[in-house]
Amino acid sequence: MSPTIQHFTTTKGVKITRDAANDPVSSPIFSPLPVNTGLFINNEFVAAKDGKTLDTVNPSNGKVIAKVSEAGPEDVDLAVHAAEKAYNDVWSKTSGKTRSRLMHKLADILESHAEELAQIETLDNGKGISFSRGFDVAELIQCFRYYAGWADKIHGKVIDTEGAFSFTRHEPIGVCGAIIPWNFPLLMLAWKIAPALATGNTVVLKTSELTPLSGLKFASLVAEAGFPPGVINIITGYGPRAGDALARHSKVGKIAFTGSTNVGRLVMKAAAESNLKKVTLELGGKSPNIIFDDADLDEAVKWAHHGIFFNHGQTCCAGSRVYVQEGVYDEFLKRFSKISRDTKIGDPFDEGNFQGPQVSETQYNRIMSYIEHGIKEGAKVATGGKRHGTEGYFIEPTVFTDVKEDMKIMQEEIFGPVVAVAKFKTLEEVIEKAHLTEYGLAAAVFTQNVTKALEVSALLKAGTVWVNCVNQLDYNTPFGGYRQSGFGRENGKYALDNYTQIKTVKVNLTRSTRST
Known part of the structure; x- marks a missing residue:
């Protein structure tokens, strides 16, 4: 049986409780299991500025699990400014070694909450609990550990040029936006956030309005891991309001989207009409x-x-x-x-x-x-x-x-x-x-x-x-499409290119000639 829920007296969260009489012993539900349903901005859960909420539904029975704060353009703006401030004041000055340590710590905390995350994913999305445990949550943790290993290895090259000392720097973009789908909520979250953090960016991520709960549970663990306020921001909202506002925001330097090809076109158009931000799209398939x-x-x-x-x-x-x-x-x-x-x-x-x-x-x-x-x-x-x-x-x-x-x-x-x-x-x-x-x-x-x-x-x-296999996905091998399935690659070393920009520095080594 699916777990039942109790609402907090506040509007920010729910408690998922176990129906001890019906839940199988092999599938324990933590009781109570708090899930904050506000918008996670600047390491705090807050209500939407206009007070709007949306329902997230249990697909096994069609019943409402909880009401979740629905972000609008004003909330997106707050999240982006929090991310920008965090980048300018703290994260851009944080060493790769420290970023790696924080990401490893977050992975450890995620592992300690693995069963809770799996239960929430299954409740909200409907996928089998064995898959939530063995694939979605397991890959979430491994993805963060993998990119934690990259955080202190982002560097450029020295290039032999005549008359100058030339080298490149691989620098972060700044604030990165991410819009993820409902089919793999935790996995898509990891594929977006982990490489962005490793390369020194801050993030504003919009979950799907259909499956927000596991992302919000993840958000509650971010501050516990020690990430500075504003480095990771997670909001929930509808595409035409929150998603469009994030894709258009002039302070967002890169947008990553996974979803349908038709919506991908809208994201790309919004990005082009604002500040020509960097875009990666992982879209549909008919494999x-x-x-x-x-x-x-x-x-x-x-x-x-x-x-x-x-x-x-x-x-x-x-x-x-x-x-x-x-x-x-x-x-x-x-x-x-x-x-x-x-x-x-x-x-x-x-x-x-x-x-x-x-x-x-x-x-x-x-x-x-x-x-x-x-x-x-x-x-x-x-x-x-x-x-x-x-x-x-x-x-x-x-x-x-x-x-x-x-x-x-x-x-x-x-x-x-x-x-x-x-x-x-x-x-x-x-x-x-x-x-x-x-x-x-x-x-x-x-x-x-x-x-x-x-x-x-x-x-x-x-x-x-x-x-001789199908649907084998790993955090260390690149994934992305040809033609109208999108462009850009996620996972592996290749994903790092999505979140960096290359600067060339040339130092003149020749002496100028002056008349005496």
Whole structure:
């Protein structure tokens, strides 16, 4: 059973409590578990200036968990000025060694609160508790530790030039803004904040209005770690008000956005219309998963299942288009349909369940409309296609066959547990089909032929290509897209470039000639 909640007498927070009679012992709920629901600005939780709040909803039952302060443009301005002051007065003068120490300390504190963070993530987002623990929270902690190691290693180069001593400095940008989505709230927070801090920037981050609670719990641990006021600011609000204000703010020197391609265009436009700030965008995907005749079929089936149904299909790099070579198509479809039908769906706090609810009623309705549209266009439902249960936003894992490349379900990102399986004959044919969308975020290849795997990996226009696996993300390997899946790379050393600017310094070594 999902945890229940008690409201504080103030408007700033809630307490999540355990229903001891129903919660499984393997999934303990801390009682009480305070989560402050104000705006975290300058190391303090405050109400929105206009007093507005928004509801965050438990997707397992559609009930309101808590009211959260909703940031507007005035609140964004306060957060940005707090970040600017912190940068000018303290953070720009803080050594990499000290930044590293603070980030390591924060990682230790996050680890001590790992179970609480996992419970909050599952409650607010609906993802399975085992995934919240083993992936989201674990990667959050590792990401901060990884970038803590980079904090004292940001440096330029000496360049041999005639007549001058020339060197470069890799300097922080200043105030960085971040707008994150609802599918991986803690993970996306880490991917934005950790490299920004390591390179010496301060941050204003806007959580999704659908899943704000884990980010706010994270915020409560920032001051405990010893970060100066204003270095990290976390607010919640809607995109058209808070997100647009952050992207347009003239004091923000860089904006990082993860979300849909359409909203990414709006963020880029807002950034261009204000101060031409630096922009990185990680956007949508419609990733092809290519399975050749010589693949290990058992492994291909298992990975294809994980590739689309992990996180309930709410993954930008999900393998939502599966292309299977004709020699193994029938057998693959038989096995894949069975494993999809057998997927355990239900209460995300039950560790036996693989798939929980979609994040919101809006998202549920959107996915169901795609399923209906696919059927109308003539695609065949091999399994699934219906609501699961009578409460919450659960959808059966859905497998389509008999699809055509111009169908809506083949062209548009559904962001749910819906996959299309198609047949192909030759390598050349499948490469052509793989590129028949506007996206280029990721792709997967299944074959036991190393030469073929490397050949196809080189041909695919995608930011990540997985070979004999899908959806394997790590804090130390870069992630980002080609084409309309965005630009810039997150994770690994490559992400540091997003948060630095390069200065060239040239010292004249030649003597000028003067007449006497």
